[in-house]
Amino acid sequence: MKVLVTGAAGFIGFHVSKKLLERGDDVVGFDNMNNYYDPALKEARASLLKQTSTCNSGNFTFIRANLADKVAVDQCFKDHQFDRVIHLAAQAGVRYSIENPMSYVESNIIGFTNIIEACRYAQTPHLTYASTSSVYGANTTMPFSEKHSVDHPIQFYAATKRANELMAHSYSHLFELPTTGLRFFTVYGPWGRPDMALFKFTKNIIEEKSIPVFNHGNHTRDFTFVEDIAEGVIRSSDQIAQPNSDWDSNTPDPSTSNAPFRIFNIGNNNPVKLIEYIQAIEKALGKEAILDLLPLQPGDVPDTFADSSALEKSVGYKPSVSVDDGVKQFVDWYRDFYKV
Structure with a gap:
């Protein structure tokens, strides 16, 4: 197949693109390589994708x-x-959305509109796009289910991603464009973003600097290894969304529709306390962290826990990498990439 991957030089987009190329698909990567974090890391990812395409049957074109x-x-x-569009480009980050909301409007609203409009007119067989577990916002019912209400986001980033889900449904309904939204839960692993906790914590522990631990380490997160995420994204993209023939407008299921629309959680289904995550980093590094215990930050969700049973039932998605193994793979990559 020929697949458009937006955000191909981003963290998740890179891993998805690499898997597609390795199985023989042609990938067109679309990325603006902005400076939200070090562009050199994005350039290195794009370069590796070009190398991958020369070693396998899939061709990589970069825009x-x-x-x-x-x-x-x-x-x-x-x-x-x-044949498929996988839309992963977005302005990410919870706290940055408080500082610079307009960048989220440009990337997550205008950018999404341009992509879904292009899919409409090209009659793209299937659009798969990134949403986020942050849409669950003020919801405290665990585990998070796609059937729960997500109408109370607690930061602007989540509000823009919820808007994407609603926009997708309107296009699925009006134009019969098949769409699948994936709510990611705390993705981590090699080639991760420098603004993410694992990257910051690893760097500071190596440099013997303190690490900021919000909510005094009492957060729980459904940490999901990036290779597991990439596998789930591709499986979801391969299987085109279909209308739910059992959908009842009197008791609607918000994750499906009588249009070709669906939303899935994509997580590890195994929440881990932040302090245990830090202990896994300490174990992989062989060094103790200096903890700077801080209160809960505005916009932070204290806990996330994914019910991913619908995705498993639909496409056979089942994460396999433990936090200890995943963190070690990141630490090994970090030491090799930064020569520390």
């Missing part, structure tokens, strides 16, 4: 452009006929 640029997006769809 350096902004999704908010409608002309660039339309030209991409004019130049290529896609």
Whole structure:
């Protein structure tokens, strides 16, 4: 197949693109390589994707452009006929959305609109896109289920991703565009983002600096290894969303529809306390952390716990990498990449 992956030089987009290339698919990567974090890391990912395409049957084409640029997006769809679109590009980060909300409007609202419009006119067979566990917001019922209400986000980032889900449903309903939204739960692993906890903690422990531990380490997170995530994304993309023939408008299931629309949690189904996560990093590094215990930050969700049974039933997704193994793989990559 020929697959468009937006955010291909990003953390999850890189792993998804690499898996697609390794199985023989042609990948068109679309990324603006912005400076939200060190662009050198994005360049290194893109370079590795180009190397991967020379060693396998899948070809990699890279487009350096902004999704908010409608002309660039339309030209991409004019130049290529896609069998699948996997939309992973977004402005990420919970706390940054408090500081710079307009960047989320550009990337997550305007960019998403340009992609879904292009899919509509190209009659793309299936659009799979990234949502987030942050949409559960003020909900405290565990584990989080796709059937729960998600109408009370507690930060702007989550509000923009919830908007994407609603926009997708409108296009699925109006234009019969098959769409699948995936709510990611705390993804971690090699080639991760420098603004994420695992990256910051590893760096500071190596440099013998203190690490900020919010909510005094009492957070729990459904940490999900990036290779497991990439496998779930690809399986979801392969299987085209279909209308739910049992959908009842009197008692609607918010995760499906009588349109070709669906939403899945994609997590590890095994929440871990933040302090235990830090202990896994200490074990992998062979060094103790200096903890700076801090209160809960505005916009932070204290706990996440994914019910991923619907995704497992639909596409056979079942994560297999433990936190200890996943953290060790990240630490090994970090030491090799940064030569420390």
